[in-house]
Amino acid sequence: DTGVSQDPRHKITKRGQNVTFRCDPISEHNRLYWYRQTLGQGPEFLTYFQNEAQLEKSRLLSDRFSAERPKGSFSTLEIQRTEQGDSAMYLCASSLGVVNTIYFGEGSWLTVV
Amino acid sequence: AQSVTQPDIHITVSEGASLELRCNYSYGATPYLFWYVQSPGQGLQLLLKYFSGDTLVQGIKGFEAEFKRSQSSFNLRKPSVHWSDAAEYFCAVTNRDDKIIFGKGTRLHILP
Numbered sequence: 601d602t603g604v605s606q607d608p609r610h611k612i613t614k615r616g617q618n619v620t621f622r623c624d625p626i627s628e629h630n631r632l633y634w635y636r637q638t639l640g641q642g643p644e645f646l647t648y649f650q651n652e653a654q655l656e657k658s659r660l661l662s663d664r665f666s667a668e669r670p671k672g673s674f675s676t677l678e679i680q681r682t683e684q685g686d687s688a689m690y691l692c693a694s695s696l697g698v699v700n701t702i703y704f705g706e707g708s709w710l711t712v713v
Numbered sequence: 714a715q716s717v718t719q720p721d722i723h724i725t726v727s728e729g730a731s732l733e734l735r736c737n738y739s740y741g742a743t744p745y746l747f748w749y750v751q752s753p754g755q756g757l758q759l760l761l762k763y764f765s766g767d768t769l770v771q772g773i774k775g776f777e778a779e780f781k782r783s784q785s786s787f788n789l790r791k792p793s794v795h796w797s798d799a800a801e802y803f804c805a806v807t808n809r810d811d812k813i814i815f816g817k818g819t820r821l822h823i824l825p
Contacts, residue, residue, distance in 0.1 A: 604756075633812065633813070635815075640817075640818075641817055641818070642717075642803050642815035642816050642817045642818045643757070643803070643815045644815075645812045645813070645814065648812050656812060691756060691757070693757075701759055701762060702747075702759075702813060703759070704749075704756040704757040704758075705756050706755060706756040707754075707755075707756050709754075
């Protein structure tokens, strides 16, 4: 069990470009979560999946953001037409079932210049 | 709406002193509560959790927390802090079938 892994760990992109982050949850964890965290703030919920089904999407997630979890394994978070306000750390987490310990990855830092 | 409040943005304590970090929650259903710790540039590590049963829960690294339903609180404590405890601490709440909501965090500074 290697924990939740995220890739890339750091990404610098120009405004207007698209970026994609990948998350590999702990194997057999059926729930997968995406959070965003800016400096000095707590993680803000973006979306979560149970297996391949996206159960909820935060109002924070504009139409430029899309997340997928094909086959209920890894997940991708894509941001289209990035803006400077998208600069943040994007955290992925997974858990086995509901009301269970949620394990976080190390995060993917995005800087939009 | 559900929310978590951590009233102290920064706390400074001397090494060896006791620590209490405050957390208040607002949740319509039976809450499940967590404390996580985050070192700079890192992900979040679970310190402890409360789901049910004994309202005083023990966690890793010598931390404990007490759930007080009447006060809607879940304060984190440690009897004697170490310099390595300097980090950011997040309280979080969820219930069945819901996502976790985090507080804004408390940054802990340790004086030598």
